[in-house]
Amino acid sequence: MKHQNATGPLRRQHVARAKTRERRRLAIAFGALAVAALFVVALVKPAWHGGAAGGSWSVGQLRPDGLRIVVTGRSDAGHVLDPNEFARADVRHAYWVATQIPALLNQLYCWCGCENRGVHRSNLQCFEDTMGADCDVCVGTAEIAYRMSQQGITDAAKIQAAVDAEWQKG
Numbered sequence: 001m002k003h004q005n006a007t008g009p010l011r012r013q014h015v016a017r018a019k020t021r022e023r024r025r026l027a028i029a030f031g032a033l034a035v036a037a038l039f040v041v042a043l044v045k046p047a048w049h050g051g052a053a054g055g056s057w058s059v060g061q062l063r064p065d066g067l068r069i070v071v072t073g074r075s076d077a078g079h080v081l082d083p084n085e086f087a088r089a090d091v092r093h094a095y096w097v098a099t100q101i102p103a104l105l106n107q108l109y110c111w112c113g114c115e116n117r118g119v120h121r122s123n124l125q126c127f128e129d130t131m132g133a134d135c136d137v138c139v140g141t142a143e144i145a146y147r148m149s150q151q152g153i154t155d156a157a158k159i160q161a162a163v164d165a166e167w168q169k170g
């Protein structure tokens with residue numbers, strides 16, 4: 001009986017020490033897992049940003065569909081200013097073009113840099129206020145689109161490429 005009473009607490013101590021060691025091993029293993037997970041996140045995260053999701057895309061950058069904008073907003077001529085408001089014949093014609101092919105112009109990025117004024121929706125937007133009145137880029141872009149549409153080309157990506165060839169800033 002004495003012998004058993006003496007070994008009881010010793011065994012418990014031993015078991016307690018073993019449990020502490022086990023907990024330490026678990027803590028180290030979890031620590032290693034956490035570090036590994038951080039590495040994986042660090043490696044994968046840049047791929048998300050540069051990937052097809054296009055998290056880092058901004059207006060004016062060529063997209064996989066050949067356009068440089070995401071088409072939004074009204075695509076009719078409801079907000080285009082009256083061409084007759086303008087004295088210059090080329091400007092008047094460009095505003096008239098905007099009344100004829102508004103949906104096409106609303107798919108085109110304009111290199112006038114008007115995204116610097118705020119939000120740049122499309123070349124159509126340039127004719128919804130007086131931006132196009134004193135802007136060769138806006139006028140020229142609309143005229144390229146008009147000329148190509150007259151030739152039966154309505155693929156906005158093809159027209160954007162022609163616009164880029166003429167107006168893209170080097």
Ligand SMILES: [Zn+2]
Pocket residue numbers: 110111112113114123126131135137138
């Ligand atoms: Zn413009």
